Amino acid sequence: MKRKRLIITFYAFITLLLCHFDLARPETSIPDLIDKAKPSIIHILTFDSNKKPVGNGTGFYISSDGGILTNYHVVNDSEYIVIKDLSENYLPTLIIDSNEILDIALLSLVLPNGSQVPPLKLSEKKPRVGEKIIVVGHPRGLEYTASDGMVSAIREGLVQFTAPISPGSSGSPVLNMNGEVIGIVALFLKESQNLNFAVSSKVILEKFLVLSSLRDDKFRGKPISNCRLYVTTNPEDAKIRILNIKQVFYQGIKLAAGQYHLEVSAPAYHTHKSWITMEGERHISIDLKPIPGRLYISTDPKDADIEFIGTPNSFQDGMDIDPGRYCLRISADGFQIKKECVEIKPDKGKLLFVILEPFKEPKDYYSTYEDKPTEIKSNGNNEKKIEIIERPSSTGNPDAFKWERKSQQAVNKGDWIEAIRTASVAISLDPGRPAPYINRAWAYINKGYYLKATEDCKVALLIDSSQISAYINLSNAYIGTGDYREALESARRAILLSPNNPLALNNRGLAYEHLGEIDSANNDYKSACEKGLKLACENFKKLVGYAPSEIPKMVENLIAESNLAFNRGAFEETLRLSNEALKWESENVEALTNRAAAYCGLKMLKEALEDCNKAIMLNPDYCLAYNNRGYAYELSEKIREAKLEYEISCELGCDLGCKNYQRLKFQ
Structure with a gap:
């Protein structure tokens, strides 16, 4: 009986011991770990200002609303950045912060409302030498290539590891066996074998992300700050740039909380620069001041008198003069009086040659x-x-x-x-x-x-x-x-x-x-x-x-009324108001674009395309005309053409074009 009791006690001990070792085993196998990480890893494609390919690399999501981490050197020389995800969707993305010394860049993906992506978690712990790791990236464009190795050393913020990598692996996450990111691949030594280095996640959290005004989130899978910037300018076609980040500005651009150096410029206008603080959604209006033009007049005879008609200005050769239309009277003894009108444009010199006729022929009275x-x-x-x-x-x-x-x-x-x-x-x-x-x-x-x-x-x-x-x-x-x-x-x-x-x-x-x-x-x-x-x-x-000088205001009111009519779905009323505006200003781009929108609402797609084409010919930078042309193509079931028009509209700063482009991208 005593022996039987000992045997039962022994088996109970063995059972408890096995249970203990079973609990200590890793929860995820390597194949499962790789499969789980893949949706969070993206292929980065970069392009120059002419949209020609510059290079490619790897990045990965670190927040559910589209925060992406990669290397600074992957995106530094690019004007346009597109990411390709596991589902082979191509999506535009923007740089919102970078650190050249750490070789880290933070990107933001513009997601449709309510959409989320699966982020990877950055480990706050210092990895141990000998710890097993996995690297998943796109070396030489070979997408989602996985390699394994171990941590071989820790060197001043860098994690040295043995997993094989190649060009294109830059920006890849280095994962521990719990699926956490312990570093981001940064460099390798070509002449050596398995001497590869990653920027430590601990350093990224402490020295980079903590400075991006997002300290509370620390990118542990939480959404980044939702700050959006809208800028209206006069003139409307002014170029808007944010100088301390790389991405191209568009209306409603998503930014991290912090300070940004804003620049607004237009030909013939003084450039505006200012620092702005982003803590949430912000709307800014900027009026640029025109650069005065200059007026030069050369006369024959040289001593002719020159005076402005209808203004108190006194003429001086080479004088600065505000943009506008001016008429002058030029006269000299023994010569016929001559009247000349000139159009002065901002930041432009106007040189006028005037030859007076002697009194052998009468002046034009x-x-x-x-x-x-x-x-x-x-x-x-x-x-x-x-x-x-x-x-x-x-x-x-x-x-x-x-x-x-x-x-x-x-x-x-x-x-x-x-x-x-x-x-x-x-x-x-x-x-x-x-x-x-x-x-x-x-x-x-x-x-x-x-x-x-x-x-x-x-x-x-x-x-x-x-x-x-x-x-x-x-x-x-x-x-x-x-x-x-x-x-x-x-x-x-x-x-x-x-x-x-x-x-x-x-x-x-x-x-x-x-x-x-x-x-x-x-x-x-x-x-x-x-x-x-x-x-x-x-x-x-x-x-x-009414007088011709009152026409611009009347046309402006007609356009505003047509906008209101369109918003309430009164397409025929929109068409009537747009036609009335175009009766007085046949080349008014806004009126043409509004009429195109009305034609789309009435399913008169041929007429809509004709109006959009004319508007774009008159003003190639008017973004809403591209958006409406895209809508006409979409209604005609020409989806490829519609996407291209929406993309152009978005790049020119039209928020509606950006939304429509994203909407079609996910269809």
């Missing part, structure tokens, strides 16, 4: 005389039209020029009787000069003698058919007689000789208005008004109810 009637009506005088048969010959009488100049001075003063008298004297002395006929015609028009004016204009054109003022006066005279078809033809001839002449455009507008072609009249009045003719502005306002 239309360019200096301000008080002209909008429309001239016949006073009912009974005049007989005289047929012009032959071209008058010039006598070359030098006294004729003196009387011609007197007639010009009388025209400028508005003394019509004196203008008729002095011009008639000039014509009697030398009937072969066109200027006195033109001067007398304008005086006749202002006195209401329209038939006499047409007679003088035709004589002037027989002498010199390139006289723009003669055609303009002739169109005025025909308007006075009510012959609007002839007025239209005369104005057209003037515009052929001088396409931007505001008086010719205004007269053609008057003719169109009386002929019932209101849209054509509006266009001509608007063009003439934009070129500085006040009468054209008044004619435009009389016809449509």
Whole structure:
């Protein structure tokens, strides 16, 4: 009985001993450990600014919302970074922090809302020499290659190990038998065998991640800080960069908490730089200041007087001047006054050459005389039209020029009787000069003698058919007689000789208005008004109810209303409002893009693509046009084309384009 009791006690001891050793065995086999780690390990592909491949390496998730750890040297020379995961998804990623000395870089993957990735845990313990390890990476592009070895030494923050590695293994996790990361592969010695090194996880936690303003998370599988930055700029196409990180900025960019050096720049504007602190979502608005332009004017004769029209500015050659449109009067004794208008662009020099004509030809009094009637009506005088048969010959009488100049001075003063008298004297002395006929015609028009004016204009054109003022006066005279078809033809001839002449455009507008072609009249009045003719502005306002200067604000309001209509799903209303905006500004990129969105809503995809194409042609950097073109392609079931358009839209800073791109990437 005693012996039996001893045998039972012995077996109980053996059973307890076996149970003890069973509990001490590793929980995971090597194949299971590798299979479990693979979804957390990604292949990093890097590209230059032209999107040409630069290199590749390995990285791994250290947070569930897309934090990635790799080597600094893997991503340092790249402009674009794409990761490929175990499911062969290609996803763009961004650098949010780096340390060149430690050779560590922290990346962030932009994930769809609610999506998560499986992270690896960084070990806080110092590994032991002789401890068994596994390395999983992509050496020479051979994806998910596993090798085993052991820790051979610990050297000042580096873990020396024996598992074989090759180029492309950089950034691979070195795993212990519990599946924890004890280091990240950094370098190997080519001329030696199995002398490989990894940056210790303990060092990464203490000297890198703790400085990234994410100390509370320490990347033990927890989400990184969710700070998003939105920047609106004026001008809207300004380039936005964050100087102390590598990734390309996009609206709503995800950043770690901390300080960032923001730069906003645009051609012809002063660059803005400032440090900002990110602790959560932040919206910033930055208005860039335009760089003044410079104006240089060279005149012949050199001592000509130059003065601004309508502004108090005093002209100085090479002066700094704010961007905008300016008109100047250039004059000199013995020469005709000349008016020149220039467009000054930010940070651009404008060089203007002006040659004044001597008084051998009359100056264009239309360019200096301000008080002209909008429309001239016949006073009912009974005049007989005289047929012009032959071209008058010039006598070359030098006294004729003196009387011609007197007639010009009388025209400028508005003394019509004196203008008729002095011009008639000039014509009697030398009937072969066109200027006195033109001067007398304008005086006749202002006195209401329209038939006499047409007679003088035709004589002037027989002498010199390139006289723009003669055609303009002739169109005025025909308007006075009510012959609007002839007025239209005369104005057209003037515009052929001088396409931007505001008086010719205004007269053609008057003719169109009386002929019932209101849209054509509006266009001509608007063009003439934009070129500085006040009468054209008044004619435009009389016809449509507001001035051309009010059009941009009206178009802006129409676009805003079309946005609201689209947001509530009223696509036909969006289409109507967009069409109304485009009626006034046919090349307005926002209006074209909004109309494209309305067409998409109405399933008019061909029209949508046409509007997007035109918008992109007008402004190749307008990101929303690419997004809408992508949507049109998506509705047409052209998914590849849609992805490309969304990707371009995202790269140009369109948050909606980024969301649509990510949405299609996961389909």
